[in-house]
Amino acid sequence: MHDILDLDRYPLDRSDSDGYAALVARCRGDLDADGLFNLEGLVREGVLDGIVAEVAPLLRDHAFTHSRWHNIYFLPEVEGLARDHPALTEFETVNHTVCADQIPDSMVCRIYEWPPLAAFLADVMEKPVLHTMADPLARANVMAYHAGEALNWHFDRSEFTTTLLLQAPDAGGDFQYRQGLRSDSDPNYGGVADLLEGRDQAVTTLPLAPGTLNVFKGKNTAHRVTPVEGDRDRIIAVFSYYEDAGVMFSEAERIGFYGRAG
Numbered sequence: 001m002h003d004i005l006d007l008d009r010y011p012l013d014r015s016d017s018d019g020y021a022a023l024v025a026r027c028r029g030d031l032d033a034d035g036l037f038n039l040e041g042l043v044r045e046g047v048l049d050g051i052v053a054e055v056a057p058l059l060r061d062h063a064f065t066h067s068r069w070h071n072i073y074f075l076p077e078v079e080g081l082a083r084d085h086p087a088l089t090e091f092e093t094v095n096h097t098v099c100a101d102q103i104p105d106s107m108v109c110r111i112y113e114w115p116p117l118a119a120f121l122a123d124v125m126e127k128p129v130l131h132t133m134a135d136p137l138a139r140a141n142v143m144a145y146h147a148g149e150a151l152n153w154h155f156d157r158s159e160f161t162t163t164l165l166l167q168a169p170d171a172g173g174d175f176q177y178r179q180g181l182r183s184d185s186d187p188n189y190g191g192v193a194d195l196l197e198g199r200d201q202a203v204t205t206l207p208l209a210p211g212t213l214n215v216f217k218g219k220n221t222a223h224r225v226t227p228v229e230g231d232r233d234r235i236i237a238v239f240s241y242y243e244d245a246g247v248m249f250s251e252a253e254r255i256g257f258y259g260r261a262g
Helices: 018-034 048-061 107-113 115-124 189-196 251-258
Strands: 036-039 064-070 091-098 140-145 151-154 161-167 175-178 204-206 213-216 222-225 234-239
Touching (some): 018 115, 048 091, 048 161, 048 234, 064 251, 107 140, 107 161, 107 234
Antiparallel strands (some): 091 140, 151 222, 161 213
């Protein structure tokens, strides 16, 4: 893995070292303060082009185009809210997805399945263990966004999301988030409406450089990726880890996300 990842800067494979302990402490602090942390330049310079070259033909010829209109909750309705409440404003999300079963021997899957990465994430989030997902489609995805396409405002279903930016677009494609917008006890529908109607001044834009691993707690933090501009796609890998072993999507979820059950 030394040929792919900068393990001199990020000693993920040396969990008993002072450098590893310092990295875990730094990432825990970033999570507490910002709800996310980044390992910028985790993928070695010069390797990214090879990773993109592996997945580009599949993205071009065999990706599933996932296009849907949705509200921030990904729900048809929310109890207590009228259907025309501004917190239920709908936006379009469009991306093109390649699933793990299409890239089993790729560098993307090598990184995802490398045990020290899951162990490091578990240490940062103070969990006993994290497992790779069992689902053959959902465990690791590569997604491309063409010009004009975006991942629109939403809350995540999972506690955290792990992504690796493989290619940045010419312009746009910025990661934006609004920390502390709601809590488990306070849905703050008025604040959600302010965000969606452009009145919230606390939105953070986070530039991400290719090769950056980003871990983000998005369950109660609204976030989006702004529309891509230019001829160069935004390409990102999404890694799914869980505390429970053997996690699978339902057949309906696979069809909804990937257009096929297997």
